[in-house]
Amino acid sequence: MDEGKMDENEWGYHGEGNKSLVVAHAQRCVVLRFLKFPPNRKKTSEEIFQHLQNIVDFGKNVMKEFLGENYVHCGEVVQLPLDFVKQLCLKIQCERPESRCDKDLDTLSGYALCLPNLARLQTYHFAEHRPILCVEIKPKCGFIPFSSDVTHEMKHKVCRYCMHQHLKVATGKWKQISKYCPLDLYSGNKQRMYFALKSLLQEAQNNLKIFKNGELIYGCKDARSPVADWSELAHHLKPFFFPSNGLASGPHCTRAVIRELVRVITRVLLSGSDKGRAGALRSGPGLWGPPVCEASPFSRSLRCQGKNTPERSGLPKGCLLYKTLQVQMLDLLDIEGLYPLYRRVERYLEEFPEERKTLQIDGPYDEAFYQRLLDLSTEDDGTVAFALTKVQQYRVAMTAKDCSIMIALSPCLQDASSDQRPIVPSSRSRFAFSVSVLDLDLKPYESIPHQYKLDGKIVNYYLKTVHAKDATVMSARFKESEDCTLVLHKV
Ligand SMILES: O=P(O)(O)O[C@@H]1[C@@H](OP(=O)(O)O)[C@H](OP(=O)(O)O)[C@H](O)[C@H](OP(=O)(O)O)[C@H]1OP(=O)(O)O
Numbered sequence: 001m002d003e004g005k006m007d008e009n010e011w012g013y014h015g016e017g018n019k020s021l022v023v024a025h026a027q028r029c030v031v032l033r034f035l036k037f038p039p040n041r042k043k044t045s046e047e048i049f050q051h052l053q054n055i056v057d058f059g060k061n062v063m064k065e066f067l068g069e070n071y072v073h074c075g076e077v078v079q080l081p082l083d084f085v086k087q088l089c090l091k092i093q094c095e096r097p098e099s100r101c102d103k104d105l106d107t108l109s110g111y112a113l114c115l116p117n118l119a120r121l122q123t124y125h126f127a128e129h130r131p132i133l134c135v136e137i138k139p140k141c142g143f144i145p146f147s148s149d150v151t152h153e154m155k156h157k158v159c160r161y162c163m164h165q166h167l168k169v170a171t172g173k174w175k176q177i178s179k180y181c182p183l184d185l186y187s188g189n190k191q192r193m194y195f196a197l198k199s200l201l202q203e204a205q206n207n208l209k210i211f212k213n214g215e216l217i218y219g220c221k222d223a224r225s226p227v228a229d230w231s232e233l234a235h236h237l238k239p240f241f242f243p244s245n246g247l248a249s250g251p252h253c254t255r256a257v258i259r260e261l262v263r264v265i266t267r268v269l270l271s272g273s274d275k276g277r278a279g280a281l282r283s284g285p286g287l288w289g290p291p292v293c294e295a296s297p298f299s300r301s302l303r304c305q306g307k308n309t310p311e312r313s314g315l316p317k318g319c320l321l322y323k324t325l326q327v328q329m330l331d332l333l334d335i336e337g338l339y340p341l342y343r344r345v346e347r348y349l350e351e352f353p354e355e356r357k358t359l360q361i362d363g364p365y366d367e368a369f370y371q372r373l374l375d376l377s378t379e380d381d382g383t384v385a386f387a388l389t390k391v392q393q394y395r396v397a398m399t400a401k402d403c404s405i406m407i408a409l410s411p412c413l414q415d416a417s418s419d420q421r422p423i424v425p426s427s428r429s430r431f432a433f434s435v436s437v438l439d440l441d442l443k444p445y446e447s448i449p450h451q452y453k454l455d456g457k458i459v460n461y462y463l464k465t466v467h468a469k470d471a472t473v474m475s476a477r478f479k480e481s482e483d484c485t486l487v488l489h490k491v
């Protein structure tokens with residue numbers, strides 16, 4: 001990219017989250033990722049450069065080690081002409097969802113991250129001419145805390161995502177409770193994964209997006225987004241999954257196309273032999289939480305039908321979901337056990353503020369930082385060193401709980417042999433695919449008190465409202481509900 005000759009007309013709005021905004025180049029397979037800030041909390045250019053460089057270093061030295069070379073794209077920090085950034089910001093403003101406009105794109109520093117456009121496969125510089133389908137999933141936390149520091153029994157039964165759903169609906173973030181439960185997706189059991197993916201398709205929230213040739217075709221921007229339209233989605237997907245047609249339109253076609261999509265995504269998620277050192281994190285079997293979340297409609301249904309609890313995670317060790325889960329499980333103590341350790345570090349820093357640098361709270365995220373993350377001991381010897389290791393592990397775990405997985409699928413000819421990428425078959429076609437992770441920005445040290453408060457809020461809300469109601473009406477209602485008999489298809 002020639003940073004000297006930037007033209008805002010060559011770039012278009014691609015998407016954004018809470019902390020960054022992404023624009024994509026119209027022809028080349030690159031995106032620019034800018035930081036966003038609340039209007040009156042601007043940072044200096046130097047701070048922004050350092051923040052972006054930390055993101056790159058953390059990706060290179062930590063996440064690539066844990067998740068594997070091929071899944072992680074760190075990109076590079078680029079300096080752009082300020083005029084270009086200002087014009088670009090004006091150009092894209094009208095496309096931003098209202099709910100994200102509480103923060104402004106950083107137009108003052110001129111710094112951004114330049115990354116491959118993961119919605120258009122991994123060819124870094126030039127767009128492929130083949131059509132490309134890309135599914136982005138933000139799977140969230142895939143396990144139930146196993147820490148003995150957990151004080152609310154409910155946290156050992158219902159996963160954080162399922163509990164949080166109720167608070168999110170109550171505060172108007174989303175309109176309805178999703179049937180998606182991360183534990184189903186991370187189960188490695190094809191039927192549970194199938195159910196999880198279909199639930200995401202029914203209620204995408206910010207956990208699922210689908211792009212066709214780099215354009216968003218499915219997924220909601222905020223609670224005001226129109227309801228998901230499967231027939232429209234199937235219309236987009238039909239040429240990918242049933243290229244030679246022969247399938248009439250209508251509900252039957254829609255179901256068939258969605259089924260194919262879910263099967264292909266399940267297969268891709270279970271694939272992978274990429275190397276990574278997440279295995280170094282594997283904790284003993286006793287440390288694994290229960291394999292199901294009691295709030296998942298899938299497991300409720302099994303219980304209702306008198307069937308056994310599904311087995312523990314059957315994810316293949318090479319797959320990205322497995323590795324991501326291992327990193328998430330660096331949260332060994334749960335926020336309840338971690339918070340007092342954070343306070344210990346805080347007290348130390350209050351006394352010795354100059355030590356913040358030595359403790360690598362704000363980086364550098366180098367090899368030494370990575371090595372310290374591998375110490376999984378939970379024996380507290382009362383030292384600041386122990387507290388710091390757990391704090392840093394927690395931050396990394398939280399990062400893995402909030403990252404997204406991008407799956408890019410490109411149809412390939414039956415006899416294609418030149419394609420170096422792995423292939424996934426569907427009933428009527430085959431796809432070259434790639435899997436990547438995005439949003440691997442290390443969670444800030446400062447967010448720990450917020451996490452602590454939010455955790456209490458989520459659990460208390462769930463206990464007060466949902467569970468109390470559950471206890472009285474749920475058992476009766478569920479017996480009558482059609483949810484009780486899930487139809488399990490062969491996958
Ligand atoms: O706390 P959670 O689980 O709600 O996660 C936040 C996400 O909400 P979600 O529940 O996925 O809708 C939230 O996503 P949205 O802004 O709601 O799309 C952010 O990803 C936030 O991370 P950060 O503060 O921007 O670094 C996320 O905060 P972290 O907890 O990961 O710091």
Ligand SMILES: Nc1ncnc2c1ncn2[C@@H]1O[C@H](COP(=O)(O)OP(=O)(O)OP(=O)(O)O)[C@@H](O)[C@H]1O
Binds near residue numbers: 119438441
């Ligand atoms: N390299 C990339 N290629 C293609 N699309 C990308 C890339 N990076 C980000 N995106 C898109 O931009 C969106 C926002 O990016 P990202 O998730 O990194 O933002 P964020 O503000 O850090 O998120 P969060 O709200 O989780 O903090 C993503 O959901 C994804 O659709």
